[in-house]
Amino acid sequence: MQLIAENVWLLRGFPRDMFNVYLAGDTLIDAGTRWAKRRILRQLHGKAPRMVALTHCHPDHQGTAAYFCDRYGIPLACHEADVDAMEGRIRMQPENRVIRLGEWCWSGKPYRVGNVLRDGDRFGDFRVVHAPGHTPGHVFYFRERDRLAIVGDVLANMNFVTRKPGLREPPPIFTVDRLLNRRSIQTLAGLRPSVVCFGHGPPLRDLAVIEQFAAARATPQS
Numbered sequence: 001m002q003l004i005a006e007n008v009w010l011l012r013g014f015p016r017d018m019f020n021v022y023l024a025g026d027t028l029i030d031a032g033t034r035w036a037k038r039r040i041l042r043q044l045h046g047k048a049p050r051m052v053a054l055t056h057c058h059p060d061h062q063g064t065a066a067y068f069c070d071r072y073g074i075p076l077a078c079h080e081a082d083v084d085a086m087e088g089r090i091r092m093q094p095e096n097r098v099i100r101l102g103e104w105c106w107s108g109k110p111y112r113v114g115n116v117l118r119d120g121d122r123f124g125d126f127r128v129v130h131a132p133g134h135t136p137g138h139v140f141y142f143r144e145r146d147r148l149a150i151v152g153d154v155l156a157n158m159n160f161v162t163r164k165p166g167l168r169e170p171p172p173i174f175t176v177d178r179l180l181n182r183r184s185i186q187t188l189a190g191l192r193p194s195v196v197c198f199g200h201g202p203p204l205r206d207l208a209v210i211e212q213f214a215a216a217r218a219t220p221q222s
């Protein structure tokens, strides 16, 4: 595990930085693909997390959520607008063949969301910031004290082909509403984060890079 900031670790993944899982205090934030169970378990060193919290319900983020919630008897948290997908009442969004293929390859079982999140909710030091677009219920987890933001897939810091770091918007095929996601990128810049932790790619500690990226993608409504 890599310590990113006080009490926040990035778990070692495979390939490195590809499907990121964080431990924030005793909360697992995002849960990788279902193939990551043993790798996550090993890094927990027998210490049980108290909650699994998702940035959004996608196959590469909810893969081990049901497994860990069952194993430790802990609640699953996600935003109310992604609950239907997480609990299996609707397909993951956007509904298309590529997402379905992702579900087939990577996702874990549907699981009951015991802790339904809304914008402004808090757990521990973190505030939930609704950041829709990539999925309807996408959120950031933001810690004001040191301005650390865990931002899921609103932005990625990796080229998915070469795996080189670099900011990019999520691929349109995986994104429900691209313009709305751009507004969420503005929301992120507005938080003035000092450390940004992505679903894909290494953490970034340069606010100016985020601000420039957001400014280049400002939409008239934002």
Ligand SMILES: [Zn+2]
Binding pocket: 058, 060, 061, 153, 199, 200
């Ligand atoms: Zn993802």
Ligand SMILES: [Zn+2]
Binding pocket: 056, 058, 134, 153, 174
């Ligand atoms: Zn996603």
